[in-house]
Amino acid sequence: MMTGKYDPILVTASLIIAVLASYTALEMAARVTASRSLAARLWLLGGSSAMGIGIWSMHFAGIFALPLPVAMGFDLGETFLSLLFAIAGSFVTLIVVSGPRLSRMRILWGALLMGAIVGGMHFMGLAAMGVTPPTQYSRPLLALSMLIGIVVSGAAFAITAKISRDSAHRHWLRAGAGVVMGLAIAGTHYTGMAAAQFPAGSVSRIVPGGITAGPLAFTTLGFAFLVLSAALSLALFDSRLESRTAILARSLALANEELQFLAMHDKHTKLPNRALLEDRLEQEMRNTRRDGQPFSVLYLDLDGFKQINDAYGHHDGDALLIEVAQRIRAAVRSRDTVARVAGDEFVLLIDTGVPSDAASCADKLISAIRQPVTVAGHLIRISASIGIAVYTGLESDGHDILKEAEAAMYHAKEMGRNGYCFFEKSMNEDARRYLELVQDLRFALERREFILHYQPACDVVDGRVTGAEALLRWRHPAHGLLSPDVFIPIAEKTGLIIPIGEWVLDEACRQISEWRNAGQPHWTISVNLSAVQFSHPGLRYSIEETLRRHSLEPRFLTLEITESTAMRDADASLRILQELRSMGVRISIDDFGTGYSSLLYLKRLPASELKIDRGFVRDLAYDQGDAAIITAIIALGQSLSLNIVAEGVETVGQRDFLMSLGCRSMQGYLMGRPMPSEMFTQPTLYGKEGLLAAPPAGSEAPGSAPAPTPSHENAPIVAPLSATEFASC
Ligand code: C2E
Ligand code: MG
Ligand code: MG
Numbered sequence: 165m166m167t168g169k170y171d172p173i174l175v176t177a178s179l180i181i182a183v184l185a186s187y188t189a190l191e192m193a194a195r196v197t198a199s200r201s202l203a204a205r206l207w208l209l210g211g212s213s214a215m216g217i218g219i220w221s222m223h224f225a226g227i228f229a230l231p232l233p234v235a236m237g238f239d240l241g242e243t244f245l246s247l248l249f250a251i252a253g254s255f256v257t258l259i260v261v262s263g264p265r266l267s268r269m270r271i272l273w274g275a276l277l278m279g280a281i282v283g284g285m286h287f288m289g290l291a292a293m294g295v296t297p298p299t300q301y302s303r304p305l306l307a308l309s310m311l312i313g314i315v316v317s318g319a320a321f322a323i324t325a326k327i328s329r330d331s332a333h334r335h336w337l338r339a340g341a342g343v344v345m346g347l348a349i350a351g352t353h354y355t356g357m358a359a360a361q362f363p364a365g366s367v368s369r370i371v372p373g374g375i376t377a378g379p380l381a382f383t384t385l386g387f388a389f390l391v392l393s394a395a396l397s398l399a400l401f402d403s404r405l406e407s408r409t410a411i412l413a414r415s416l417a418l419a420n421e422e423l424q425f426l427a428m429h430d431k432h433t434k435l436p437n438r439a440l441l442e443d444r445l446e447q448e449m450r451n452t453r454r455d456g457q458p459f460s461v462l463y464l465d466l467d468g469f470k471q472i473n474d475a476y477g478h479h480d481g482d483a484l485l486i487e488v489a490q491r492i493r494a495a496v497r498s499r500d501t502v503a504r505v506a507g508d509e510f511v512l513l514i515d516t517g518v519p520s521d522a523a524s525c526a527d528k529l530i531s532a533i534r535q536p537v538t539v540a541g542h543l544i545r546i547s548a549s550i551g552i553a554v555y556t557g558l559e560s561d562g563h564d565i566l567k568e569a570e571a572a573m574y575h576a577k578e579m580g581r582n583g584y585c586f587f588e589k590s591m592n593e594d595a596r597r598y599l600e601l602v603q604d605l606r607f608a609l610e611r612r613e614f615i616l617h618y619q620p621a622c623d624v625v626d627g628r629v630t631g632a633e634a635l636l637r638w639r640h641p642a643h644g645l646l647s648p649d650v651f652i653p654i655a656e657k658t659g660l661i662i663p664i665g666e667w668v669l670d671e672a673c674r675q676i677s678e679w680r681n682a683g684q685p686h687w688t689i690s691v692n693l694s695a696v697q698f699s700h701p702g703l704r705y706s707i708e709e710t711l712r713r714h715s716l717e718p719r720f721l722t723l724e725i726t727e728s729t730a731m732r733d734a735d736a737s738l739r740i741l742q743e744l745r746s747m748g749v750r751i752s753i754d755d756f757g758t759g760y761s762s763l764l765y766l767k768r769l770p771a772s773e774l775k776i777d778r779g780f781v782r783d784l785a786y787d788q789g790d791a792a793i794i795t796a797i798i799a800l801g802q803s804l805s806l807n808i809v810a811e812g813v814e815t816v817g818q819r820d821f822l823m824s825l826g827c828r829s830m831q832g833y834l835m836g837r838p839m840p841s842e843m844f845t846q847p848t849l850y851g852k853e854g855l856l857a858a859p860p861a862g863s864e865a866p867g868s869a870p871a872p873t874p875s876h877e878n879a880p881i882v883a884p885l886s887a888t889e890f891a892s893c
Contacts, residue, residue: 185218187342216251253281275318475732718748778812
């Protein structure tokens, strides 16, 4: 028997080739699972080529590692055939073992195939040497060689089966499986070599014409290293690319989800928005028409939210809305829809068996919202008005249940807020008119529909007119002259109050300049500021510009803000008032007595004047309490050196009583109603020196028709909707 000694370098190189080939093949097989169609087929081809070349070159490197004392050669054709066999066999094996889930059965088949290929390749390689006499084999060693091939490659496939696609260590695990597989190939080969026995005097008959061992050893190893390294790099690069693409795709999907959510939800409360609500409403209506189960729409609007927002700022306003949204959500069932459709407006869709279900739900909501809430350190109490409309499925097509619920909500406001109302047909008309008015208000300024009326302010002791208060009127083309109580709340809600307020200021300053130039140099003008204007950052600039435009000294302009506006955010108000005062304009606290000012705060207010609310003056003769309040306000004003003006003086009795308390500045129908500018200076009303032409005589009985009043405002200002209807909006 011929024997030889293994070359350790070539053995190591053959082992490395086997491991490298196995790892490359496994990486490529993994790409087959990750890719689709053509790419998958190409990876399969690449993987089987890598594996085939690896097994083949391992075999030859292994043979060269055992130098036999005879010259060995190889048949070119058979050698090439053995390479094709290794590649084709690997192709079939990889088909069996690649795929999303590697079952035990497939592992078994893969291992059997692997054993057969490595073993087969071994015998084909030996056959290509054309050794004579024929090589003999030890059967037990041969069987062991096959067993090693099957069992160890089975282990490698089993490791592969455990590798998940998303695992961070998948490349390492696959490298481990590659090592095991490499051992399987090498084990099969070297045990197979041990099984082969070359009888003494064996020669390779191929030597003369075939390729000789020396060059083949280098060519094989170099070629195998090159191909395998390139293939492995490609597989790893693609795998990295795939991970990046997967990460990108995941973040894209997340961003997409977020965008979709935002398109359908309100970003503060995270509740569905109007778009999603309409979708759900459609669906509910379809369900009701199909199965006859009615549902209710609850339209909920917070009472006085705007004031809270103005007073505490948008940030706290938003926090309050989020709290309210949570309370609403908690008060209804999870399958009911709760949507936020506008600033402080929410809509609920709830399944209802009978209307009383909707009523008890509304009750629950009202009491949940009424509980005090602490927002940024302020204890706030807020209430809600709810309109309910029930959908039974019998209504005609195009029926707008949302509008009905909204109309019912306005009705609930009108009924005194903090309650609910079921929709009735007559409400639709009111709501329609309201929406029309909102629409018309947007164009009123450019259509020059606003005018100012002026109400005289008098010193009743000497009967002299001291100035005028500018009061805004809207000459509506269809509804006639509208009172500010009707449209100012809408203007505030829509933000139109800013341009409208600027127009009022400009027109009033223009008018007073004209009167002063025309011979009334002592008259002053009072302009009302709403809370929205008061806290608007452009206020100071707008006032300065207006005064400059009309060359009016600031002391002839009085800005009136209501006591409740001044009280809302005391510190912020104080800052704004000081700023205005430093400009030289006068500040008047309007409707005084209704806003619960603290005396301490009042002392710090840089005001020049307090106007006693006309509510106190009205019942002076009958209400002892009112008389006591007025007495206190006058005493207070005197001690703080403030001018006290009594508003709404209609009768001689009221005037005399106020005079007896030391109040001499008055405004009211008794002295003159608000009137257009051209009437204000008519000599029939006022004397040359601005005195009232017919000062009220002390002889007139209280309650009688007021003495000289311009007749044009005796006719009531046309208000198409009641004041409460709009005050509540
Ligand atoms: P206010 O500033 O307290 O104005 C006095 C209101 O009382 C005016 O109502 C006036 O017509 C009315 N009045 C005057 N004397 C008497 C009287 O003897 N008896 C009775 N019953 N009423 C009298 P008007 O013009 O309807 O204005 C209502 C409120 O609308 C004003 O209350 C003021 O707060 C607001 N307002 C008026 N013009 C403007 C404006 O240009 N801008 C802003 N932001 N608000 C305005
Ligand atoms: Mg006023
Ligand atoms: Mg007032």
